[in-house]
Amino acid sequence: MAAFAAILRKDLRLELRSGESTVALLAISLLILVVMVFALDASRARGAESAAGALWVALVFSGMLGATRALLAERDNNCIRGLLLSPIEPSTLYAAKLAAAFIFMAIAEIGSVILMVLFFNLNFDITLIRLAPILALGTLGFAALATLLAAISNRTRMGDLLLPILAVPIFVPALIAGVKASASALGGTPESAIAEWLKILIAFDVLFVTAGYLLFEYVVRED
Amino acid sequence: MAAPVVETHELGKTYGQHHVLRDLDLRLLPGRAIFIVGANGAGKSTLLRILAGLSAPTAGRALIFGLDSRRLGPRYRRRIGMLAHQSYLYPNLTARENLEFCAELYAISDPRGSAARWLERVGLERFAERRVRALSRGMEQRLAAARAMIADPGLLLLDEPFASLDSEAVQIIMSLIREAVARGASLVASAHVVPEVQDLEFEVFDLARATLTRRPPTRDSADAGRIARLRSLLGR
Numbered sequence: 001m002a003a004f005a006a007i008l009r010k011d012l013r014l015e016l017r018s019g020e021s022t023v024a025l026l027a028i029s030l031l032i033l034v035v036m037v038f039a040l041d042a043s044r045a046r047g048a049e050s051a052a053g054a055l056w057v058a059l060v061f062s063g064m065l066g067a068t069r070a071l072l073a074e075r076d077n078n079c080i081r082g083l084l085l086s087p088i089e090p091s092t093l094y095a096a097k098l099a100a101a102f103i104f105m106a107i108a109e110i111g112s113v114i115l116m117v118l119f120f121n122l123n124f125d126i127t128l129i130r131l132a133p134i135l136a137l138g139t140l141g142f143a144a145l146a147t148l149l150a151a152i153s154n155r156t157r158m159g160d161l162l163l164p165i166l167a168v169p170i171f172v173p174a175l176i177a178g179v180k181a182s183a184s185a186l187g188g189t190p191e192s193a194i195a196e197w198l199k200i201l202i203a204f205d206v207l208f209v210t211a212g213y214l215l216f217e218y219v220v221r222e223d
Numbered sequence: 224m225a226a227p228v229v230e231t232h233e234l235g236k237t238y239g240q241h242h243v244l245r246d247l248d249l250r251l252l253p254g255r256a257i258f259i260v261g262a263n264g265a266g267k268s269t270l271l272r273i274l275a276g277l278s279a280p281t282a283g284r285a286l287i288f289g290l291d292s293r294r295l296g297p298r299y300r301r302r303i304g305m306l307a308h309q310s311y312l313y314p315n316l317t318a319r320e321n322l323e324f325c326a327e328l329y330a331i332s333d334p335r336g337s338a339a340r341w342l343e344r345v346g347l348e349r350f351a352e353r354r355v356r357a358l359s360r361g362m363e364q365r366l367a368a369a370r371a372m373i374a375d376p377g378l379l380l381l382d383e384p385f386a387s388l389d390s391e392a393v394q395i396i397m398s399l400i401r402e403a404v405a406r407g408a409s410l411v412a413s414a415h416v417v418p419e420v421q422d423l424e425f426e427v428f429d430l431a432r433a434t435l436t437r438r439p440p441t442r443d444s445a446d447a448g449r450i451a452r453l454r455s456l457l458g459r
Contacts (some may be wrong), residue, residue, distance in 0.1 A: 006327035014315050028436030073313070077355075081277055082370070087297035088329040222278045 003088040007081035007096035012072050021069035028065060030115060037119045041086040051120035054183035056175055059105070059138060059176065064163055065145045066104040067146030070097045071154050080220065090217035094147065098212065101143040109135055122150045122186065130185040132196070137201040138178040142171055144208040176202040225253050226289055228378050228409040229274060235433075236269055243269050245433040246307050247283070253377070254398075256410035260417055260438075261430035267413035267426030268308065269379045270430070274411060275305050287378065301329060304376030310367035314356035318347055318366050321355060324372060329374040341369040345395055361392035368396050372403060379403055381412040397421070 017022055036054035074080035083093055088157050117124055153162040181197035227250050234247040243266040261267050272278040273285055273292040276295040285363055288299050312321045317339050326334035342348045345365040358449060385393050400421050407441060419426050427438040
């Protein structure tokens with residue numbers, strides 16, 4: 001637990017010092033939401049479904065950046081080897097990197113939600129609170145998946161290209177569930193209708209957090 | 224007789240068709256030191272990475288503290304200190320923050336105090352709050368040496384520890400090596416040429432064409448060993 005806290009604290013300190021990830025994540029979310037507002041038909045662009053779709057597209061792209069950044073810090077001076085040599089379990093390293101990616105993404109999402117409300121002419125009301133657990137589950141699932149895949153892609157020459165090619169198709173079930181649940185939450189649909197979609201998100205989270213926890217050791221190790 | 228700290232049996236490593244290491248047999252007892260000497264690309268770094276458990280051999284095996292190098296758990300990894308070409312230091316953290324972080328990973332009590340002590344030992348106390356990216360190559364190497372030794376490891380793996388360093392940095396790192404070996408740590412270090420480390424008894428192995436050959440001890444190195452033993456007996 002102490003090692004987990006030390007790695008997470010170090011990642012947050014590096015991020016606070018540079019601000020690179022958070023600024024980049026917010027910028028990409030802003031760009032995606034602006035493009036979506038202009039790309040969608042004006043009348044439809046005001047709908048909850050369009051807003052939810054745009055928000056999740058922003059989440060996916062910012063998530064890829066967030067997960068990559070959390071592991072990129074270890075590329076400098078080959079610090080990842082220093083961590084692998086230290087007396088910590090690789091699963092602890094995975095948990096710390098997942099937590100860092102989750103925090104970076106969550107900060108970007110708070111900004112994205114505010115922009116979504118403004119751009120899609122929604123209200124700052126109770127519906128946004130209903131959105132919170134859906135986004136939290138989606139963020140956790142995507143961060144878990146992207147952190148595992150970023151560890152693989154970081155070791156390849158085509159890494160930056162490999163991550164979206166691998167991550168997006170795998171995330172599709174959670175993406176559909178997240179968009180539907182978010183649209184329902186923004187549209188005022190009863191909780192029972194959202195619960196079905198939330199189950200898919202929870203299942204996805206359990207699957208990929210467990211997979212990352214168990215497999216991270218094998219993907220970060222050298223041949 | 225004490226169990227060897229490092230023991231390799233017909234150790235080999237190939238990348239594709241290229242043999243980097245072939246049939247290496249090595250045995251290192253506690254408190255002993257060896258230097259692996261070889262040209263660039265001879266496989267010195269690969270061998271050290273295998274001994275550290277960072278890379279897997281493709282043939283044979285390496286036992287570290289009696290355990291297969293690929294199965295070293297946290298308890299055993301804690302006893303290994305490595306100084307590599309790359310410093311494993313975060314450029315955007317300060318010298319103090321890097322050592323504190325390392326001390327926390329190694330569960331050292333009082334990480335702050337430990338970091339301060341090691342900064343002093345490597346002569347960097349005035350640069351404690353300077354970020355690593357703003358340190359010179361020599362300062363960074365001294366800090367990396369402190370990082371490698373902060374947990375008082377039983378096995379030191381040093382990859383060309385004196386490369387591109389000024390004489391002050393060389394003396395500091397030599398002094399740390401001597402102290403570590405004197406307290407019983409074992410050392411495997413690599414170099415291009417046999418280094419002149421005073422007061423340290425060590426064996427030299429040549430690594431060329433993927434094979435390791437023990438160099439016969441010279442009179443100088445034997446003398447150095449006798450002097451070192453005499454000094455330790457006299458309490459210095």
